Amino acid sequence: MTDIAAQRAKSGRRPGQSGTRERILAVARTRFAGSGFDKTSVRSVAADAGVDSALVHHYFGTKRELFVAAIELPIDPGIILQPVLAADTNVLGEALITAVMNVWESDQGEAVVAAFRSLIVEGDTTLIGSFLMEVVLREIAARVDEPPGSAPERFTLVATQMSGLLLTRYILKLEPIASMPQARVIASIGPTLQRYLTGPLPAMN
CATH class of the missing domain: 1.10.357.10 (Tetracycline Repressor, domain 2)
Known part of the structure; x- marks a missing residue:
């Protein structure tokens, strides 16, 4: 995970929402693997995870930060x-x-x-x-x-x-x-x- 994404997750995590965050990451990984970076949107990840796209942005920021978090890179x-x-x-x-x-x-x-x-x-x-x-x-x-x-x-x-x-x-x-x-x-x-x-x-x- 990037330092940026980690900071967002730490500061923005809500009680009982850690499972939601992990579900978003799992969905994002599957989406990126199947459709590639360009054809994967934050909106599509949110829909598959059953959350609002604003929540995805809340946890991860940009689509690139979401991608980096999904493949567990430690640097942006x-x-x-x-x-x-x-x-x-x-x-x-x-x-x-x-x-x-x-x-x-x-x-x-x-x-x-x-x-x-x-x-x-x-x-x-x-x-x-x-x-x-x-x-x-x-x-x-x-x-x-x-x-x-x-x-x-x-x-x-x-x-x-x-x-x-x-x-x-x-x-x-x-x-x-x-x-x-x-x-x-x-x-x-x-x-x-x-x-x-x-x-x-x-x-x-």
Whole structure:
């Protein structure tokens, strides 16, 4: 859960409503897994949970905060993305891998990795895809959509690299990548992400 969502829950919880909050989270997780981030609305989650949408906002704030709480991430992606959004387009790859690795290597990193490991074990891979494609990467879509319509392909390529690094370094812990200095990993992967984001794409046959 994000710090923001946790604060909302702590300050806004009403007596006897903890079960309602957990029901909303369970419904949201199912909705996000089945329909993705874009096609899931706070209103639809509220309807499935049998509550008013205002109560969902009361507990979780925005739809993105609800999503983060549903997949049990301990940090708000908006905070992670601030340096990425501020970076020049020609260094987006390095900024992205640096921002993400700073989280993975932080005190909260173990909890983040555990959340993704749980999603993989439980088979909720759609939620991982939604997080990467619709929560993290969509913020920079307009900056890399060249030629027009290419952003989804670019983001999928980025996702292969990011998920591969998460798997090999933090879950499988394959050497030498598992113990490689962070700066070396960034120097190795950053240019590849940059090529995926802004480089030429192969011509369609």
